[in-house]
Amino acid sequence: MRITVLTVPDCPNAPVVRERIAAVLDGEQAEVELIEVREEAEAARWQMTGSPTVLVDGVDPFAVAGAPASVSCRLYRDEEGRPGGAPSVEALRQAFAGTGADASAPVEECCVDDRGVLDPIGRAGRGRRAPDERGLRAVHQAVLRHFAATGDAPEPAGLAAAAATAGRTAADVLAELDREDFLTLDDDGRIRAAYPFSAVPTGHRLRLAGGVEAWAMCAIDALGVAAMLQQDVTVTSCDPVDGRPITVTLTDGTARWEPGEAVVFVGQRDQAGPAATVCCDALNFFADPTTAAAWARQHPEVHGRIISQAKALRTAEQTFGPLLAQD
Template identity: 80%
Template sequence: MLASIEACCGNDHHVLGPIGRVDRGRRAPGERGLCAVHQAVLRHFAAVGRTPEPAVLAALAAAAGRTAVDVLAELDREDFLTLDDGGRIRAAYPFSAVSAPHRLRLGNGVEAWAMCAIDALRVAAMLHQDVTITSRDPVDGGPITVAFTDGTARWEPAETVIFAGQRAKTGPAATVCCDALNFFADLSAAKAWARQHPEVHGRITSRGKP
């Protein structure tokens, strides 16, 4: 696993322009305990497929003279991760702590959820591991699989495309665009979904160009 994990979705200019994260990426700043806590959350997802225990984050935050509650709240405000109403981690891009349409099976055997199709596609490079992504076409529910082996992707169906969309509003990626970044079995399915969701603006991208 990488010593410093760079999360995925934050490098896409088309998707993240409206929420103010273009050119900022998803790596939290080093000060105020932000990077230490953020990296710990991502490493834990990659190692076991879920969020770390509060005590782990509390110790890291304390080293910066803060509480974990304060650090997590700031990470949430800056959209490095998202919290639920109870202050628990709901997602840390690219990983989701709750069920999502895109399932990851990492080369180390760990299984986790991905926030969106684009996040899922970048996990193999982020972790330097083989990754198998399983998803479903939002139109007909048909299975879609993308398997990365030694850096090479195998797509099933071969005609799979990605729709990269967003809503015309500001806010965290989790609410603005994550559910509008999906795999489709072919071009016609992606076009059909776009017609059914005029409130979502985006583009269809070919395989290998997340």
């Protein structure tokens, strides 16, 4: 892990943040570099939005969407909402989690593959696109298109034609997709979820082009629908801690977050099972990093970390973007 601390000359909070970083590392090996930034152009090059700015492997974990580059002082808030000139020890611990600095809060296999790429819906890096064999992809894509067109899951009988292309019944193909965790079935063999969609209400509502409304399984799933369908999508959710509304408007490949400091927490529980039970309720939007950290403290059984808006969008696009591709 490489930690870069960007400060203006003689910043009074530079020694404070360095002491807090040392406290979090507590002897762990990490490269820590202090860089003085004097000019606005240099701040823009580093994407520094005030002094001090902390970068973890080149990324600002405390970034606020739309904040301009600046050589002025930077304000942070601790877990109780109190302002300060440097990130708190707990905030830094959350920022370093999953990079080796904090073994108590790693991003586990459900949420990352062996290259460190997040896979928040549980296939351990194997991806969400069903194989093009035994009718799996044909039926899976038919399910996803039905959700996109209606907001609801199709009945198994409506998938018979897609399954028949492989000489199988819809029930057989759906059962295999369920075993491989591309979707989940209820006790009657009906579709309960087909990531990223849910057939039952969740905390994440989608408004698709043309006015179709649907539910998403989790925050990452919700963000991935626009890339999967190649259309504009509005996501509405709320902070699980204080109930503040959160909206992400995805238009022409750009995202507008309200509030601007919203983040996503990605996590999983130490148990076997499909993503629907292991990961999905631990992948949530939060109105700001403070409430995300508070939720993590309230749920010690969940291992994970806070990720930025950019990381959440990139993960969602990589996970769900290919699902309806025809090649």
